[in-house]
Amino acid sequence: MHSPTLQINTKRLLSTIAESSSIGSTANHGLHRLALTEEDRQVRHLFTQWLENEGLDVRIDDFGNIYGRREGRLKEAPPIVMGSHLDSQPQGGRYDGVLGVLTALEVIRVLNEYHIETEYPVEIVNFTNEEGARFSPPMLGSGGVTGNFSKDFIYNIQDRDGITFSEALKDIDYVGETSNRLEEISAYIELHIEQGPVLSNKGKSLGVVEGIQGMTWVNVSVEGKSNHAGSTPMDDRTDALVCAGQMIGKIKELTQEIKGLKTTVGRLDVSPNTANVVPGRVDFSIDIRHEDNEIRQHALQRLKEQLSSTSFIHGTEVIIHSLWNSDTIEFSPTIRNAIKTSADELDLPSLSLYSGAGHDSKYMHSMGETGMIFLPSERGISHNEDEFTHDDDIEKGARVLLQTLLKLDTTI
Ligand SMILES: [Zn+2]
Structure with missing residues (x-):
């Protein structure tokens, strides 16, 4: 058994975080470090040095993912x-x-400091282009290594300047070997900020992530008749926007009927979009989220019925087109349980919740047992320079990560 006196070195952890965020730091205390840019190259360089300092075996795969490996008893x-x-x-x-x-990295440093030999080999990974800000879609490194995207697809994605992923990877000199890819795991644990307000509002320092909430995207086209705003009597109009407005109201109302449902109409195109013409056509998107796949499908059905009846009342034509669907992912019960028990043993109150955002864990889940630890984001702010997580919470997170690793090492 491992000694319970293992201690995270909070000062070391916080100064490592501060040093890494000096690369790409912004005037307002944020971070601007897009994938495969000069800033990314610099932080990768620093990170690999840190891995080497800990005696880890560093390898880089053909997507630029960086791994550091620490051997265990079970070779x-x-x-x-x-x-x-x-x-x-x-x-x-x-x-x-x-x-x-x-x-x-701090967990690895603690293992080294206390000369702990684990049963399993332990690896640390930095995945390439998780954000999708420079090369879209997001999560390319984890998506590539798990076979969710082909190498050809990833290599040919271009940024706004027409530079491909493969050129950018070459430019920063991080093209590794295909044979270095992660191929099998016993477990994958990702600690991440919540990027939402639930933990912060409930005053909890730790989230045990149940899974990643599913979502469905739908496109709606409403066809009316465009006509002169001055000469067309009010009772002789088929106004696509008035109809779409009512539909949007109904889409919101459905969230009162179905508990936990989130609907968003984020895009609206009005045609001809001119002040003195009755709108003839409106296209809009609906983003539908619920962690229960069946309830989400039921919600989609209810929406279709309501949009059809609203269209009938207004005399418009409606076409509802499903763009894509991503089902809810349930993380490994073994890992969820290990995180929860670790938090309990450390007397740290935790909360179970679903992730509303995608993460590398979404794809790692297809490789093997996966789980996530969430830390609070102050006021739920993320993807923004004001993003903030308290030092205290970071320390608690690191302690739970360490404990979870040790627990999994002896139980999986
Ligand atoms: Zn992230």
């Missing part, structure tokens, strides 16, 4: 992996992703 067993990403959004925050990588 052939797949590793327990911890990590996240070091890239940021434009003018983003200094906690998103960074905490997951650097708390993992």
